[in-house]
Amino acid sequence: MRRDDGNSGNFVWQYAATRLLNPATHVIQPLLFLQHMSQQQDVQLNTVDTLVVSTANVLMLEKDGIFAHVLTWYQHVAATLRVPTVVIGMGVQADFGALSPTDVQTRQLYPHQKAFLQELHQWQAAPATGVRGNATATICRNSGETHCWPVGCPTLFFSRALNLGKTLAQKWRAVQAKVQRGEKLNLVLTMPAFNPHVADPLQAKHRDVMGKYLSRLDKTSKSSFWIKQMSFDDANLHVWEQQYNFTADWRQYDNVDAWKHDIIAHNTDLVISTRIHGGMMGLASETPTIVIATDFRILELVEAMKIPHLTMDDVHDKGALKKVANVLKFARFQDFDAFEQNRRLRLQQWKDILATGNLELDPTMQRILDAPL
Template sequence: MVASRPHGGNTKSSRHLQLAVASVLSIVLLWTLMVKGRASADTLLSRSGGKVRVGWVGRKFNEGRLPSGLSLQEASKVVSDNFGNMMWSLGARNLVDHNATELVSLSAPPHRAAVHAVLMPTANLLTNLSMYKYFQDYTKVIATIARAQPPDTPILVIGIGTQVQFDDLRPSSTGTEAAGLDVSRASEVQLPPEQVSFLKRVLASGGIMTARGRLTAAVITANGLPPPLPLGCPSLFLNHNPRLGATLQQKWDAVLRQRDPNLRLAITMPAVPGELEDFFRPIVQMLSDRIFKVFPNSVAILQTKRDIDTLDWFHERHDLYLREGRVRYYYDPQSWFDSLKSSFDFVFGFRIHGTMAGVASEVPGLVIATDLRIRELADSMIIPTIDMDKANLKPESFDLFDFIESVPSYGNKFDARRREVAKVYAREFKRLGVPLNPGIASIARLEDSELAAEEE
């Protein structure tokens, strides 16, 4: 949703025969459960009407859309403390072919069901040992779910990421310099034993482990584990247009060609930690003076409750009061997509999944990387990005169109990367017997020569 400011007698011999048969069946059943660990594929298919049963650890999207009119605080309680997480979870859920797959929730105890595989989107879980206390509860939950599965049930961990403190990797006065970190420093991140144990359990299951990007892959490898597949965020495939990158590039070029002061802008707010308020002060001023006051059709897109604090900065320090309609938040993915597609020309800001919502809606955009998580995701998916410490965001000289022009855009690399990632998903899902979304499968089958012929 979008809101502005979901009996008969038996002989003795027959009884003995029945008992004997029952004993044999009991032994067979016990052997199946204890040795094989899970139901056969035929049993799983018969239970689900011919569909492959896949365990799901994540948000449920099949319980109807939430009602309109929820406040930001109300929506945060029932959806997530960051609405961008919906993109991640929905993208992972839509990796499978829902016409051939039945998703079975494993979130509630005992975290176990007769399933063929387990799909587990985890996002940024991994952290340095020094910060584990903040991730301990989440780690225990997903590790418990993983341990509850039979040994030969493959676990598909999708998009795992690392969330390390900048000081764990490189000293920085502001914390922003680490956005361009060389992955060779990943060896300085020591993962907690509990997280290493979880990763080993996933690998032992014979499933797959995909990572946000090269940094997370390097951290996992540096901690003595085989490298994961650095495929970025599954939201990369929320749109199945095989030439999505070309479509986005055409619209990007049109924005620069027209340089329209009435450009319809979706602006995602920077996450401003309390200890870095002084550093972000000029950035907030730039947003106020060089975007919201210059572009009358610019809209602030809120993703967390803390974004309200940024709006307060606008009011208190820059005399900027955004009228009703210029502040929006979405707690239903489809509403987010529909609104972007119908009402916006460009997404600009500091939230990677706000930008990915635009990509899914065929609205071009860029993201300013304020941390390692954003940087590695953007790099992995060829999303236009620039590190915040390298970006000219000075309020006295910022020009939006010049800034957009300075950022490398989608080009042909985006579509090529999507096909590359789709091929990996197609290969691994086939190996594991999990039906892949046909839209992703069609992208995987597409060859470079076919696209070249279309462009001629």
């Protein structure tokens, strides 16, 4: 089960979570089935073998109590079903202003969040809560919860390439060669998640510098298009178009295949994403991708998956977005052998997590684990 919201990119998450499972041996019941089950006394509870919680954004640390009703209902469902329970990709939801690496070492979850995880823990025979990264896992441990594994995002396995790291390394070198020759690139850019109606000085600072440099990258590219996910993206992009005198080609998607198709059809050299969904779709299309970690949740994800990325300090202090050459120069995690080794490790961890709930990994993913490095 997962929670719906206004982010049109979150279908990417849902699609990835369901594709972890072997489609030949599992029937996935939607959230509405659980709502009906909880309301109807005559529904047979024994029709459910495993509960899978695949909503990421419920461990809110910025505002006490937000989504508490969601966790309370999830807790009720787990207590009612009393079946093996697996969690896919849960994480703390925090901006840089609300959480720092130092805070992580002592920060704890709110009581209703602890109660939720404790209920799930009762129905887990082994660690079966897959969380975004080390920050979330540490905060869970601080709160007395020991079943959290930092495994990144299931979207890492959209591509069924047996050695995605090798493919990305070859294409990355080709992009570097183009830049060294002075050739312009075909780019895909994503709109950052900065709500213009939120009066936050740090967010405004990040939004302004992103607008300046992303617009410059658009204007100096061979060709580019932008990905929008939220309703407020229109307002930000319109301001940037007027301020920096360009016209953006923008796209918005409601399915994974169309998104992936456009990246490939564009002959994209490089995806520069300010959202995790956009970055993972770049990797899904087996295209060199750099993620800009505009908040703490994105940072812990890219670190857990060893994806090339820039921090906001890189952007502000090093000018890492001023030109494409800088983007490539300052990108962290450019070791694609290490990327692939980590990809296999994370996939094995997902397999182990699913097994605790008597769930089978999709066989096409098993081929990745079996393939030589």
